[in-house]
Amino acid sequence: MRILLYRADGVIEPWVREFAALMPQVETVAWKEGQSLPPCDYAVVWSPEPALLDQLAHVRAIFLMGAGVDALLKLGAALPPVPIVRLGDAGMGVQMAEYVAHAVLRYFRRFEEYEQQARHGAWNPLPQTPKEEFTIGIMGLGRLGLPVVEALRVFGFTVRGWSRTPKDIPGVECFHGADGLDPFLRATRVLVCMLPLTPDTSNLLDRHNLGKLLPGAYLINVSRGAILAEPDLMTLIRSGHIVGATLDVFRHEPLPAPHPFWNEPRIAITPHISALTIRHDAVRQIAEKITALENGQPVGDIVDRDLGY
Structure with missing residues (x-):
């Protein structure tokens, strides 16, 4: 068996080593353009x-090294x-819960304001x-969204959720579809x-929809930058x-130097690290x-190309 490996950033050797350890009988090859x-x-x-694409023409399946699929699906019908x-969770759910809980608590407990006061010697x-x-709304109740819901409920926050299709989560008021978006926001x-x-x-998340949020609202985006109309x-x-906002993802990454977000103190920026x-968990999952x-057995997490995830 031969497995093709490719990453746009060129960081392939660690993946080669992980596959060699878990699947020593398999040959892995790293592709480079040309x-x-x-x-x-x-x-x-x-x-x-x-x-x-030419190298993918005869493969039996394509596996992703992360949870997002948009970068692959943009190749469209040529796939x-x-x-x-x-990937399923592969350790990302806990990290996402940590990140979001930190951003929520930083806003709720007014820690940024306390830091500003401390710099001026104010008590x-x-x-x-x-x-x-302080109602928190989670858009997206999939495999990564549920750990975030659970983490926030530990602190006693009222958590509501919105998704494309109906969900039933104990203790969470759930909304779905176009009709549910307005009352959710x-x-x-x-x-x-x-x-x-x-x-x-x-x-x-444009001016029309963001404008429906309660006055004094706060935004946390850990999904994809293109969902947000940045201006x-x-x-x-x-x-x-x-x-204010905590943003981990942006329409163009790395975020360009002249972007106005850099000079807006009410926006916290992180470099897509939520x-x-x-890698070890991801390779183990792919190998399985x-x-x-x-062996002719079914596998989960197959992307629905029509839905885009």
Whole structure:
């Protein structure tokens, strides 16, 4: 068996070593643009280039090195008609819960304001918002969204959720579809975006929808930058309707030096690190799924190309 490996950043050797340890009987080959490889049985990729398509023509399945699928699906109908398999959790759910909980608590407990006071030598306890007035809305209730819901409920926050299809989560008021979006947004104080990027979610968080949030709202985006209309967020922050944001993902990454977000103190920026792939867990998961496919067994996490995730 031969497995093709490709990452846009070129960091392949650690993946080669992990596959060699878990699947010593398998040959792994790393593809570089302009190179022609012998036919491969499977491909494991991240952010592939169109030039890779010829190498994918005969694979039995394509595996992703992360949870997002938009970078692969943008190749469209040119992709071979084989299963595309995304990672399950692979250690990312806990990291996402850590990141979001930190951002929520930093806003709720007014820690940034205390830091500013401390820099000026001020000792001034600030009033705290009652939790019943601090409703948190989670957009996206999939495998990574559920650990975030659970983490926030530990602190006693009221958590609501919105998803494309109906969900039933104990203790969480759930909304779904276009009809559920408006009532979901209008009672949300902190909005956490964990949606996949699809044609339906592109620019979903624009001035129209963000403007429905409660006055003094806060935004946390850990999904994909293209879901957020960035100029609209700046407009709403400057107006005071949204008091701030924690953003881990952006339309263009790395975030360009002249981008206005860099000079807006009410926006906290991190470099797409809210949930990093734990390579050993990812390779173990991929190896198990390849073995299942080889034995004619079903595997989970197959991407629905029509839905985009």
